[in-house]
Amino acid sequence: MAAMLEVNDINVYYGAIHAIKGISLTVDEGEIVTLIGANGAGKSTTLRTISGLLTPKEGTISFLGQSIAGVPAQEIVRRGISQVPEGRRIFANMTVMENLELGAFTRTDKDGIGQDYEMVFQRFPRLLERKEQAAGTLSGGEQQMLAMGRALMSRPKLLLLDEPSMGLAPLLIREIFNIIVDINQAGTTVLLVEQNANMALSIANRAYVLETGRITLSGDAKELAASEKIRKAYLGG
Amino acid sequence: MDFGSLLVQQLINGVSLGSIYALIALGYTMVYGIIKLINFAHGDIYMVGAYVGFFAITTLGWGIFPALLVSMAVTGLLGMVVERLAYKPLRHAPRISVLITAIGVSFFLEYATMYFVTPTPRTFPDVFSSAGITVGGFVVNGQQLLSFAITLVLMVILTYIVQKTKIGKAMRAVSFDTETAQLMGIDADRVISITFGIGSALAAAGGVLVGVYYNSIDPLMGIMPGLKAFVAAVLGGIGVIPGAMAGGLILGVVESLVSGFLSSTFRDAAAFAILILVLLFRPAGIFGKNTQEKV
Numbered sequence: 001m002a003a004m005l006e007v008n009d010i011n012v013y014y015g016a017i018h019a020i021k022g023i024s025l026t027v028d029e030g031e032i033v034t035l036i037g038a039n040g041a042g043k044s045t046t047l048r049t050i051s052g053l054l055t056p057k058e059g060t061i062s063f064l065g066q067s068i069a070g071v072p073a074q075e076i077v078r079r080g081i082s083q084v085p086e087g088r089r090i091f092a093n094m095t096v097m098e099n100l101e102l103g104a105f106t107r108t109d110k111d112g113i114g115q116d117y118e119m120v121f122q123r124f125p126r127l128l129e130r131k132e133q134a135a136g137t138l139s140g141g142e143q144q145m146l147a148m149g150r151a152l153m154s155r156p157k158l159l160l161l162d163e164p165s166m167g168l169a170p171l172l173i174r175e176i177f178n179i180i181v182d183i184n185q186a187g188t189t190v191l192l193v194e195q196n197a198n199m200a201l202s203i204a205n206r207a208y209v210l211e212t213g214r215i216t217l218s219g220d221a222k223e224l225a226a227s228e229k230i231r232k233a234y235l236g237g
Numbered sequence: 238m239d240f241g242s243l244l245v246q247q248l249i250n251g252v253s254l255g256s257i258y259a260l261i262a263l264g265y266t267m268v269y270g271i272i273k274l275i276n277f278a279h280g281d282i283y284m285v286g287a288y289v290g291f292f293a294i295t296t297l298g299w300g301i302f303p304a305l306l307v308s309m310a311v312t313g314l315l316g317m318v319v320e321r322l323a324y325k326p327l328r329h330a331p332r333i334s335v336l337i338t339a340i341g342v343s344f345f346l347e348y349a350t351m352y353f354v355t356p357t358p359r360t361f362p363d364v365f366s367s368a369g370i371t372v373g374g375f376v377v378n379g380q381q382l383l384s385f386a387i388t389l390v391l392m393v394i395l396t397y398i399v400q401k402t403k404i405g406k407a408m409r410a411v412s413f414d415t416e417t418a419q420l421m422g423i424d425a426d427r428v429i430s431i432t433f434g435i436g437s438a439l440a441a442a443g444g445v446l447v448g449v450y451y452n453s454i455d456p457l458m459g460i461m462p463g464l465k466a467f468v469a470a471v472l473g474g475i476g477v478i479p480g481a482m483a484g485g486l487i488l489g490v491v492e493s494l495v496s497g498f499l500s501s502t503f504r505d506a507a508a509f510a511i512l513i514l515v516l517l518f519r520p521a522g523i524f525g526k527n528t529q530e531k532v
């Protein structure tokens with residue numbers, strides 16, 4: 001069976017800056033795959049390219065057997081890929097509820113949307129209490145939950161998460177990662193970008209290591225977590 | 238007239254003039270909010286709206302309300318065409334290029350209109366002057382009543398659209414963070430186009446109302462009100478919709494008070510004095526946030 005997502009030898013530029021230098025990766029249905037690497041390695045650029053915010057100059061991307069390189073971002077959501085962007089990027093001037101409504105922008109099935117609000121509130125009870133509150137007044141952790149809930153509202157087949165642990169306290173990181181595992185077990189495939197390699201490797205099936213625009217290592221998450229090289233570079237010993 | 242009645246009468250004049258400024262200011266502020274462009278052609282869009290209304294009333298013999306609606310529709314469409322042809326190709330260009338283009342569009346609209354309808358001012362038919370009312374000894378004439386009522390209705394509709402409808406939420410999302418809005422599945426280009434359409438339709442309503450109010454229209458009539466509405470938008474906080482409404486009203490009232498109590502010669506000076514004061518002391522405007530809440 002072909003992989004759900006296949007990124008094949010893509011090159012991405014910001015003007016003259018060559019940010020992604022021939023990356024290939026695959027994500028199979030049902031997996032959690034993580035992409036780890038230091039600051040500026042190109043992790044966000046990779047996710048933004050998959051989401052259609054950037055177009056690769058060379059290479060192909062296919063999702064469920066169809067080419068999506070160069071397809072506009074708003075169309076890619078409709079195909080079933082949703083992203084929780086780095087820094088959460090919630091609509092701070094709108095209410096929690098309005099943020100979730102925007103997450104369901106592509107959908108017209110009223111009943112299904114209603115069920116999914118409930119699913120999100122069940123997963124993130126704190127959002128329910130703050131439904132009518134301006135999203136900008138939420139704490140960092142709550143904003144992360146809102147960004148995740150908002151992404152789930154499009155009922156994605158593949159969920160892209162860009163550094164969900166950023167700026168959160170250790171206890172909250174654990175909570176967020178547990179929720180990611182839950183979401184995956186409920187049937188959503190996950191591609192997770194992290195700098196917190198420890199946590200990411202602990203929940204992922206497979207992993208890719210990105211260094212200055214190139215993939216330098218890849219394989220089973222448990223094996224990578226045990227490898228000397230990874231421990232030295234990313235796990236602090 | 239004693240001081241008190243003069244004051245009230247000037248306030249009435251000011252509110253009706255101000256409501257027209259507010260209609261134009263809304264277009265400035267909505268477009269700025271969504272693509273950060275000061276659309277200097279906006280005053281000329283308003284002028285085109287006045288002409289479309291004029292021809293609907295005179296040539297076609299329509300009443301004021303159908304003329305108003307058709308002017309809003311045609312001019313709204315024109316705004317969308319201008320955006321598509323002149324601004325959309327420059328979406329990723331430096332801001333100064335877009336600004337210069339807007340000035341070019343402004344000249345184009347002014348002189349293309351002159352070419353088609355001649356530079357001679359036209360006399361707008363007297364459609365509403367008989368309908369005035371007297372409240373406690375103060376005259377509110379038909380034109381004032383009309384402009385205030387129409388503006389009120391349009392603002393209620395606009396507020397409803399922006400706050401409650403799906404497209405309105407999409408507009409707010411694109412204006413807050415375009416990329417993230419796209420990640421929600423929103424077609425930002427389409428939303429920007431609709432924003433131009435709505436802003437231009439509101440300006441067209443302002444144009445028809447000014448025609449009714451002052452009875453005279455000409456191809457360069459958009460320059461001064463365009464600048465004034467820009468002042469109103471900045472006063473209220475550029476990019477903030479209630480700010481444009483309030484800014485327009487305040488500006489109209491200040492201008493009327495200045496012409497009533499000092500001299501109408503100072504009217505325009507007052508508007509630009511307000512601009513300078515706002516820029517010096519509260520550049521974000523009355524309703525604007527001084528801090529950027531973006532990440």
Ligand SMILES: Nc1ncnc2c1ncn2[C@@H]1O[C@H](COP(=O)(O)OP(=O)(O)OP(=O)(O)O)[C@@H](O)[C@H]1O
Binds near residue numbers: 019039041042046
């Ligand atoms: N808008 C941009 N314009 C120019 N260069 C950019 C832009 N965004 C990113 N880059 C560059 O592309 C490279 C990859 O950046 P990217 O944001 O993908 O890194 P990252 O792995 O997500 O880093 P971090 O962990 O800090 O989020 C970096 O060298 C960065 O400076």
Ligand SMILES: [Mg+2]
Binds near residue numbers: 043045086162
């Ligand atoms: Mg990043």
